[in-house]
């Protein structure tokens with residue numbers, strides 16, 4: 001058996017993950033040609049690198065097909081129901097920062113807070129005959145946030161990309177999406193609600209509660225020592 005660790009297969013998340021492990025004596029690299037999703041780990045025995053889409057890592061952890069995985073804290077919370085039952089956060093990695101926010105058109109001068117949005121949503125339904133539409137790919141996080149704020153008079157519209165454009169294209173009235181520099185929001189004439197912060201995300205090293213740890217306990221202990229991590233007592237009995 002080997003301990004399988006899932007890492008984003010491309011872009012900044014992959015490079016920064018390689019950097020984080022490399023700084024702790026665990027060298028990760030892609031192998032083969034540019035398009036081949038194969039990887040290798042040096043500096044510790046018994047660890048297998050699995051290159052995956054960041055969005056699929058939560059599901060692979062929950063299924064126990066990988067033991068450890070690096071992905072955004074937003075993706076784990078959105079893709080897994082009751083995520084703390086399925087995975088454990090071993091370490092925040094200090095990169096991949098992005099805020100999941102709720103935003104409305106800048107020209108909605110009376111809407112600055114979630115309460116204002118609630119009032120606007122009720123008025124919108126009365127005048128348009130259908131619920132105000134919020135475009136997002138983060139369905140679970142947005143629903144949970146709005147439920148906690150007592151907002152119910154809306155509908156979610158699925159948007160898997162270019163979400164800020166949905167308002168201009170009239171497929172939604174508001175959006176919930178990731179922002180980092182704020183450039184895309186500004187360019188699309190959208191403003192973040194004052195209390196519209198849904199989740200502050202960053203890349204996190206997660207461990208799967210359901211992975212078959214038996215046989216990999218030694219490797220896990222050695223890796224945790226190398227990375228300077230404390231393992232939660234209930235993750236692997238005896239580790």
Ligand SMILES: Nc1ncnc2c1ncn2[C@@H]1O[C@H](COP(=O)(O)OP(=O)(O)OP(=O)(O)O)[C@@H](O)[C@H]1O
Nearest residue numbers: 053054055056072073074075096097098178180201
């Ligand atoms: N500016 C940003 N834009 C989008 N995602 C960002 C940004 N900054 C950090 N992130 C984080 O990166 C992660 C998304 O990564 P990525 O887009 O590679 O995933 P993905 O959608 O699964 O990719 P793909 O399916 O194309 O492989 C999320 O956790 C997100 O919070």
Ligand SMILES: O=P(O)(O)OC[C@H]1O[C@H](OP(=O)(O)OP(=O)(O)O)[C@H](O)[C@@H]1O
Nearest residue numbers: 161162163177178179180181182183184
């Ligand atoms: O605040 P900013 O620095 O402008 O970044 C935010 C934008 O970046 C992401 O989009 P991405 O480029 O990943 O494309 P997408 O629209 O396909 O998700 C995100 O969905 C926002 O649209």
